[in-house]
Amino acid sequence: RVSSDGKPTKFQPPPKPVIVSKQKQRDERRFLSPEFIPPRGRTDPLKYYMERKDMIQRRKVFNIPEFYVGSILAVTTADPYANDKVNRFVGICIQRGGKGLGATFILRNVIEDQGVEICYELYSPRIQAIEVLKLEKRLDDNLMYLRDALPEYSTFDMNMKPVSLSDHEEVPVNKLQVRMKPKPWSKRWERPKFNIKGIKFELPEEKMKAAQKWSKPWLEFDMMREYDTSKIEEKIWKEVSEALRK
Amino acid sequence: MRLTAAVTISHGRVHRNLGLGPRSRLDLLRNLVTALVRHERIEAPWARADEMQGYAERLIEYAKLGDRDERAMRMANFWLTEKDLIHKLFKVLAPRYQPHPGSYTRLLHIPNRNEIDRAKMAVIELKGNPFPPLIHPRRDTEKTLLNQLLKGYREDLQQAA
Numbered sequence: 182r183v184s185s186d187g188k189p190t191k192f193q194p195p196p197k198p199v200i201v202s203k204q205k206q207r208d209e210r211r212f213l214s215p216e217f218i219p220p221r222g223r224t225d226p227l228k229y230y231m232e233r234k235d236m237i238q239r240r241k242v243f244n245i246p247e248f249y250v251g252s253i254l255a256v257t258t259a260d261p262y263a264n265d266k267v268n269r270f271v272g273i274c275i276q277r278g279g280k281g282l283g284a285t286f287i288l289r290n291v292i293e294d295q296g297v298e299i300c301y302e303l304y305s306p307r308i309q310a311i312e313v314l315k316l317e318k319r320l321d322d323n324l325m326y327l328r329d330a331l332p333e334y335s336t337f338d339m340n341m342k343p344v345s346l347s348d349h350e351e352v353p354v355n356k357l358q359v360r361m362k363p364k365p366w367s368k369r370w371e372r373p374k375f376n377i378k379g380i381k382f383e384l385p386e387e388k389m390k391a392a393q394k395w396s397k398p399w400l401e402f403d404m405m406r407e408y409d410t411s412k413i414e415e416k417i418w419k420e421v422s423e424a425l426r427k
Numbered sequence: 428m429r430l431t432a433a434v435t436i437s438h439g440r441v442h443r444n445l446g447l448g449p450r451s452r453l454d455l456l457r458n459l460v461t462a463l464v465r466h467e468r469i470e471a472p473w474a475r476a477d478e479m480q481g482y483a484e485r486l487i488e489y490a491k492l493g494d495r496d497e498r499a500m501r502m503a504n505f506w507l508t509e510k511d512l513i514h515k516l517f518k519v520l521a522p523r524y525q526p527h528p529g530s531y532t533r534l535l536h537i538p539n540r541n542e543i544d545r546a547k548m549a550v551i552e553l554k555g556n557p558f559p560p561l562i563h564p565r566r567d568t569e570k571t572l573l574n575q576l577l578k579g580y581r582e583d584l585q586q587a588a
Contacts, residue, residue: 222439399453402505404485405442 210350212247213418215277216284216303221408232281233417237424239304245311250274251319251355253337254288255312256301267309270299271339275324289327291336296328315344318354320379329366330359330380373397443478456482457506463532464512464520468552470537476549480532482506483551487531490521523555530554535561 217236219229248254253273260268272288275298279285284303289296301308327335334357346353358381361370370377371389373396382389400406429435445452459479462469471479486506492499494517503513524531537548550561567574 397449399450402502403453404489404502405481407485 211418213414213421214245214247214284214303216280217417217421218280218410218414220280229281233420235282236304237421240425243308245303246313248274248286248311248313248316249318249352250277250322250324252313252317253315253341254286255310255314255341256288256299256308257310258301258305259307259309269339270297271314271337271341272297272299273324273327273335273337275327289324289335290339291332292339294332296332296335312343314341316346316352318352320354320356321377324379325368326361326366326370326375326377326380327359329368329370330361334359443474445475445478452478457508460486460506461508461512463551463553464507464516465509467556468550468558470548470550472540473536473547473549476534476551480534480551483553484531486516487520487524490516491525493517493521520553527554533561 217233219226251274253271255269255271257267257269260266270288270290272290274286275289276287277284278287279302282304285300286303287298287300289298291297303311357379359379360381360383364384368375369392370380371382371384371392373393442452446455455475456479459469459471459475460483463479463483469476486502489496489499489502494500494503500513503516504510507513507516532551532553534549534551537550540546540548552558552561569575569578
């Protein structure tokens with residue numbers, strides 16, 4: 182090929198493609214599942230180390246996605262009595278409990294006007310797939326008050342399509358304030374012991390003031406009750422991410 | 428027959444029941460912490476001093492964060508009832524313990540109180556206080572047989588080298 186000058190053109194290599202490694206993006210948004218963090222106590226750390234090894238081994242075979250209380254999940258378990266031998270349940274995660282291999286999460290949904298809550302174990306071999314349909318956080322760590330809220334806040338379509346999150350750094354916090362059924366409730370959610378921010382209380386002022394009688398303002402200054410997990414989390418995060426990378 | 432087993436078996440509960448209730452317990456410990464920061468060495472019943480040791484050390488850890496920190500200032504404001512001690516905590520005690528990573532207090536036993544209750548007493552002091560030390564750690568004398576033999580062995584090594 183000859184250019185206008187008459188000399189052969191120099192070979193221009195194509196521009197290099199910009200590769201944004203997914204590893205880096207995942208590392209920037211660190212999420213350590215809460216069941217890895219050992220509780221405060223006098224047990225031997227060897228026990229937690231052994232449990233962590235088993236948890237990592239299970240995670241290598243089966244993918245447990247990142248999710249929070251308030252995200253909507255679809256879980257398929259093996260069920261010997263179902264037609265297809267699998268059972269799929271969709272619901273909102275209202276609580277994550279337990280530490281180590283016994284970690285559980287409760288999914289709630291309202292099916293044909295009946296509220297249903299199922300408690301699944303994260304590391305149970307019966308679970309065949311966990312899919313996050315909508316990843317989001319709520320204002321509280323524990324959404325047990327949805328039992329006393331209007332059923333519209335707990336209904337989710339069984340054939341809901343997954344809502345994909347763009348690669349943001351932050352998980353969206355849904356600041357929804359839930360409206361409740363008339364009292365009596367299963368627990369007195371207006372009391373300061375529960376410290377709930379996600380309910381729109383429509384109670385009269387005297388009732389809210391009477392509930393503040395049970396407040397314990399000294400509790401936030403009780404230094405011995407604080408459990409600082411930042412250093413422990415760092416160590417465990419390094420251990421877990423290295424083991425999962427192999 | 429033990430009816431309330433739940434009350435008597437502690438199963439990992441770490442806080443002692445002092446005073447009239449949880450608020451009263453914190454007020455008692457708060458007074459003791461204030462006295463410790465003021466006088467740097469106090470005598471108290473052993474149980475109260477033991478509870479107080481944890482709170483005093485955590486208060487100093489908070490103070491190490493600096494007085495610009497909002498949380499540290501709120502904690503110091505709650506725990507020190509005499510407000511001139513907040514200045515002492517942040518300006519004197521925090522720099523004193525900045526190089527140390529851990530224990531800032533010392534808890535030692537004392538003969539029982541001379542009152543009718545004969546309570547088990549303890550003295551709790553902040554390390555690095557200006558008073559004369561309570562215990563003199565005595566080093567081994569050179570005159571014991573074992574130390575003389577070791578001294579002879581060391582001298583032999585030096586001569587051989």
